[in-house]
Amino acid sequence: SLTDRLSNAFKNLRSKGKLTDADIDGTIREIRRALLDADVALDVVRSFTSRVRERALGAEVSDALNPAQQVVKIVNDELTEILGAGVDRPLNFAKNPPTIIMLAGLQGAGKTTLAGKLGYWLKDAGHTPLLVAADLQRPNAVTQLQVVGERAGVPVYAPEKGVQSDGGDEVSAPGETTGDPVKVARDSIKLAKDKLYDTVIIDTAGRLGVDDVLMKQARDIRDAVQPNEILFVIDAMIGQDAVKTAKAFDEGVDFTGVVLSKLDGDARGGAALSVASVTGKPILFASTGEGLKDFEVFHPDRMASRILDMGDILTLIEQAQKQFDEEQARAAAAKLSEGEFGLDDFLEQLQQVRQLGPMKNLLGMIPGMAQHRKELEAFDEKEVDRTEAIIRSMTPEERRNPKIIDGSRRARIAYGSGNTVSAVNGLLQRFEQAAKMMKRMSSGQRGFPGMGGPG
Ligand code: GDP
Ligand code: MG
Numbered sequence: 001s002l003t004d005r006l007s008n009a010f011k012n013l014r015s016k017g018k019l020t021d022a023d024i025d026g027t028i029r030e031i032r033r034a035l036l037d038a039d040v041a042l043d044v045v046r047s048f049t050s051r052v053r054e055r056a057l058g059a060e061v062s063d064a065l066n067p068a069q070q071v072v073k074i075v076n077d078e079l080t081e082i083l084g085a086g087v088d089r090p091l092n093f094a095k096n097p098p099t100i101i102m103l104a105g106l107q108g109a110g111k112t113t114l115a116g117k118l119g120y121w122l123k124d125a126g127h128t129p130l131l132v133a134a135d136l137q138r139p140n141a142v143t144q145l146q147v148v149g150e151r152a153g154v155p156v157y158a159p160e161k162g163v164q165s166d167g168g169d170e171v172s173a174p175g176e177t178t179g180d181p182v183k184v185a186r187d188s189i190k191l192a193k194d195k196l197y198d199t200v201i202i203d204t205a206g207r208l209g210v211d212d213v214l215m216k217q218a219r220d221i222r223d224a225v226q227p228n229e230i231l232f233v234i235d236a237m238i239g240q241d242a243v244k245t246a247k248a249f250d251e252g253v254d255f256t257g258v259v260l261s262k263l264d265g266d267a268r269g270g271a272a273l274s275v276a277s278v279t280g281k282p283i284l285f286a287s288t289g290e291g292l293k294d295f296e297v298f299h300p301d302r303m304a305s306r307i308l309d310m311g312d313i314l315t316l317i318e319q320a321q322k323q324f325d326e327e328q329a330r331a332a333a334a335k336l337s338e339g340e341f342g343l344d345d346f347l348e349q350l351q352q353v354r355q356l357g358p359m360k361n362l363l364g365m366i367p368g369m370a371q372h373r374k375e376l377e378a379f380d381e382k383e384v385d386r387t388e389a390i391i392r393s394m395t396p397e398e399r400r401n402p403k404i405i406d407g408s409r410r411a412r413i414a415y416g417s418g419n420t421v422s423a424v425n426g427l428l429q430r431f432e433q434a435a436k437m438m439k440r441m442s443s444g445q446r447g448f449p450g451m452g453g454p455g
Pocket of ligand 1: 287289
């Protein structure tokens with residue numbers, strides 16, 4: 001019978017004990033493509049997949065996951081590990097305030113925008129941040145930070161204007177009119193100590209490309225104020241250039257953490273993996289838009305899923321591992337092959353699936369489905385509710401043997417479930433078709449369609 005064939009197939013798989021080359025290779029190829037599509041640097045992809053391969057080869061075959069799922073799980077674990085050992089890295093606060101946070105990165109990376117977001121976020125958490133305009137390269141840079149600060153309700157220290165409080169009062173920085181960013185940074189720390197600002201966020205100049213002048217200036221600011229955090233801000237859309245840029249800033253200023261910006265765009269986040277993998281530095285935050293609140297603490301596990309475009313497939317795998325009841329599945333398969341699968345069995349299965357969460361979410365967890373967001377949005381959960389309601393309005397006898405449901409029974413079920421007779425007809429028709437198909441499948445000589453058989 002089908003049941004025996006299925007359980008034999010499982011047994012064969014299990015008796016292998018370990019995943020084989022063939023189990024692994026196809027899945028690795030898919031993963032490699034996913035990583036390259038996500039703009040992960042080629043070198044990083046190479047070393048990553050070879051590490052995964054090694055781990056997968058040694059992995060035991062599990063009962064609940066098929067080999068492909070198991071490799072995906074290993075990949076996801078490894079990605080999460082590289083992206084931050086699987087834990088969120090909190091901001092490092094100074095024992096004695098002020099905590100000094102310096103921002104570094106190329107021009108346009110999103111530093112000034114981030115300064116406002118960080119300030120707003122810190123203020124919201126009860127801190128008293130001060131933004132510092134140490135980008136004196138571009139004429140508008142100081143004004144831009146002041147606008148950002150005003151919007152965030154966070155005071156800004158700037159060389160010409162002094163301190164502007166959120167109330168709009170100006171406190172002059174004594175005698176400060178020079179354009180020396182190192183001096184501005186140093187003076188801002190003095191001021192913070194005086195006025196009891198507990199965090200100082202220093203916005204620095206960037207250039208379009210990495211160059212020595214830029215790096216030296218950043219290093220000079222760093223050495224003058226000895227920040228608790230040096231955050232390297234990188235545009236997630238930068239793609240293959242991420243590695244080169246990250247390496248340069250790592251060597252140039254030895255940053256302590258990374259902020260990914262513009263994650264709201266199309267970027268699949270390959271830059272995150274490249275930067276983390278090449279520098280070994282943690283990613284602290286993600287910037288996801290131009291607004292002040294488009295900012296979040298970085299979660300390695302979520303980014304790993306995003307890179308693989310697996311939605312939350314792993315959550316699904318974990319839930320399936322927990323809830324998969326082999327006995328029940330076997331019983332259903334047996335009924336199927338005997339042609340005894342009724343609406344009562346269907347209802348039971350439907351409920352089991354729904355225990356995992358809303359259908360829309362479940363569908364979204366299927367790899368590749370992220371590209372079908374529109375269809376997912378259009379998915380009508382109510383249709384499933386309706387189906388359930390109709391079956392519930394049937395007697396146990398009717399559920400076991402839908403053939404007995406004649407016209408008057410249909411009218412009663414429709415009335416009882418608050419549906420039209422044609423909705424009941426539709427359901428019965430679909431069920432009959434499905435049952436026929438399942439019966440054909442289970443009695444066929446060639447095994448399950450789509451399971452690798454010649455059929
Ligand atoms: P900086 O040169 O590093 O200071 O970069 P800016 O903060 O001036 O940002 C450069 C441009 O990117 C500006 O137009 C910002 O509005 C925009 N920007 C910054 N962060 C984000 C983000 O997370 N998402 C989007 N969509 N735009 C951003
Ligand atoms: Mg800027």
